[in-house]
Amino acid sequence: MGANTERKMYESPDPYRYVLERPVVYDPDERWQYNSGATALLGAVLKKSAGEPLRDFAKDALFDPLQIRDFEWMAMKNGDAIAGGGLRLRPRDMAKIGQLVLNGGEWQGRRIVSETWVKESTKPRFEGWNPMRYAYQWWAGTSKSADRTFDWTAAVGLGGQRIFIVPALDLVVVTTAGLYRDESQSYYVRSILEDNVLTAVRDPAP
Template identity: 55%
Template sequence: MTLRRALPLIALLASPGAASAADAPPDCRAPAALDDGWAVAAPAEEGFDPAQICALGPALEAWPEGNAHAVLVARHGRLVYERYFAGEDERWGLPLGRIPHDAGTKHDLRSITKSVTALLVGIAVDTGWIKDIDAPVLSLLPQYADLRSPEKDRITLRHLLTMSSGLAWNEELPYSDPRNSERLMSDAPDPYRYVLEQPFAATPGERWTYSGGATALLAAVLKQVSGRPLDVLAQEVLFTPLGITDVEWVRYPNGDPVAASGLRLRPRDIARIGRLVLDRGAWQGRRIVSAAWVEQATAPQIGIEDGVDYGFQWWLGRSQADGREIRWSAGVGWGGQRLFLVPDHDLLVVVTAGLYDRPDLQDRLGRTVLDRFVLPAVTGSGAGGPEE
């Protein structure tokens, strides 16, 4: 997924049938308490205007073209809004038909998986499996020693984390195009060798280029240093501590989990990952990843364009609400998957959707939820449907 596909740099457009705050249900109760580790609260208990935030569901119901599947909002560690929708869905390109989504339905994260992989790198640094993120990548992958050269040894883990390896890569093409680099990697007998064999298009660290291959190499390093496949490592050091048990990974033909886009989780479990990051690496008082790593991962590491920055596999952007600039970090996935984190309001928003064939609507859906409903509801500015 490219910047063009992932973060909007233009104004939101109007959508037919969008509802306003006046259409909110008269009763906006707390989400269901499911004994799954999530405390719940009614929106008003956590400082939201109920009429504004609860207008969101009717607005999305009135906009079927948006194909939203789930929206969850949590603040101060409590889930305050949860709404599911029926819609056409797929599993990594395999059509699933029309699905009545609910709290138990797993959903593709697509490239939010990259943000999860970065957390695993942080845990590997914390445990000492990785000593230095400025170490050459190939020094940590002895099985590819034949590819080492003075030029290739300039690529470090930091470059992979910030998608600035300099290796030639093209995900601007549609994923259906056989020339797309992600597709070529996925179809290769050895995906990691495929990435490492690419020629240079820039000096490492010089510029950002969106690359699922960079994330794949991070997974290869994690497997090498930990002695565990990515899915086993993730379950052991991240998902089990978070209480996440219902996990699915799409895999390469060689059997390895797809680190760049293959994770499938339930929406409440996506929100757990967001809460972990908002709490600077802790979940309900238990330390899982260091605060120092979370701070680095969600801080600007490399600029992209028009004020958009990138951390360690996390996007960094901003919104306007109540006359103020609101900064956020986000996991961003193809098809409209979004995990927005707003530290200034101790707030997270999960959006899942089925817009895999509608790149023109993916950004608009997520930013409509965040900018036109959630942020205005907590900051006091007006809300409504997608803007002109």
């Protein structure tokens, strides 16, 4: 969905019907396209399956176990949380989610998410926005630092919000920014990861 149709979805009294009534442009498996409307539908599925609003389910199943207390989640006109965005977390709480994934779904010795689902949901399945690939709501990529390359998984938010998980370095990196209208936002964030963080961690000072 484009920016204009995405806004109309948020403002629609029935956003899910709005999504389902959009014309199908490509046949299944013909082309991958990032689609916030599809994520909104996924949020509706989770709401029905959990038997409670998405915000409450996330709080019960994820935020409370991670001791994430301070968060905001923007809602659509119908009152449902925006599944594809609008979640505001503190950097330290973003890092907790990254650490949970790095630990295969465990947090401080407690199983929060199944290890199988962590592996399945972060496995790249589509060629996304070059050079990134797309998994199940996660992004995947590779960064080079000097003569080494590092695979990473990331949660990607508009404007430069990122949670990078770099398993080879046992590392979680969080960035926040306000580059909402800057098309180079991904470049700036990745340059921080590659030119500063990976270099420092790869070659720690004696």
